[in-house]
Amino acid sequence: MASLPRIERTPDGRRLVVDRVVGADADTVWRTLTDTEQWPEWGPSVTAVRSRHRYVEPGARGEVQVAGGPWIPFEVETCGNYRWTWRVAEIPATGHAVTPLGEDRSRVAFEIPLLAGGYAVVCHRALDRIASIAENDELSTE
Numbered sequence: 001m002a003s004l005p006r007i008e009r010t011p012d013g014r015r016l017v018v019d020r021v022v023g024a025d026a027d028t029v030w031r032t033l034t035d036t037e038q039w040p041e042w043g044p045s046v047t048a049v050r051s052r053h054r055y056v057e058p059g060a061r062g063e064v065q066v067a068g069g070p071w072i073p074f075e076v077e078t079c080g081n082y083r084w085t086w087r088v089a090e091i092p093a094t095g096h097a098v099t100p101l102g103e104d105r106s107r108v109a110f111e112i113p114l115l116a117g118g119y120a121v122v123c124h125r126a127l128d129r130i131a132s133i134a135e136n137d138e139l140s141t142e
Contacts, residue, residue, distance in 0.1 A: 005120045010095060010111045012085060018120050019109035020127045024134035026100035029108050030082055032134045033096050042129035044122050056084050
């Protein structure tokens with residue numbers, strides 16, 4: 001279950017953080033978060049993605065289709081140590097992080113700019129979807 005939002009200092013400054021524990025190892029959760037083909041599966045606001053990069057890496061660019069509407073450009077700013085950040089329409093957007101908690105558990109988190117605090121509701125929903133995808137992926141590889 002997702003936690004209540006809280007304000008934390010992140011590498012990008014103070015942000016609202018929502019997170020949850022997932023019953024899957026960090027590598028499995030990380031693959032789910034960084035696979036652009038899976039974003040529409042777990043991202044409630046993302047209908048489709050166009051990018052020549054299947055997996056997130058620094059400098060990766062593309063476009064996301066938001067809620068079946070316009071295509072908006074994105075660029076990944078940072079990616080490493082189980083954390084990635086991006087800019088959407090040249091505006092700093094959510095950070096994404098995974099923390100290993102053991103062999104079959106990890107914590108996944110979204111770091112939301114304070115001015116976009118209302119997006120926490122969408123992120124809570126995404127956390128549940130990510131957990132479902134990663135936990136099912138973990139079961140299918142056992």
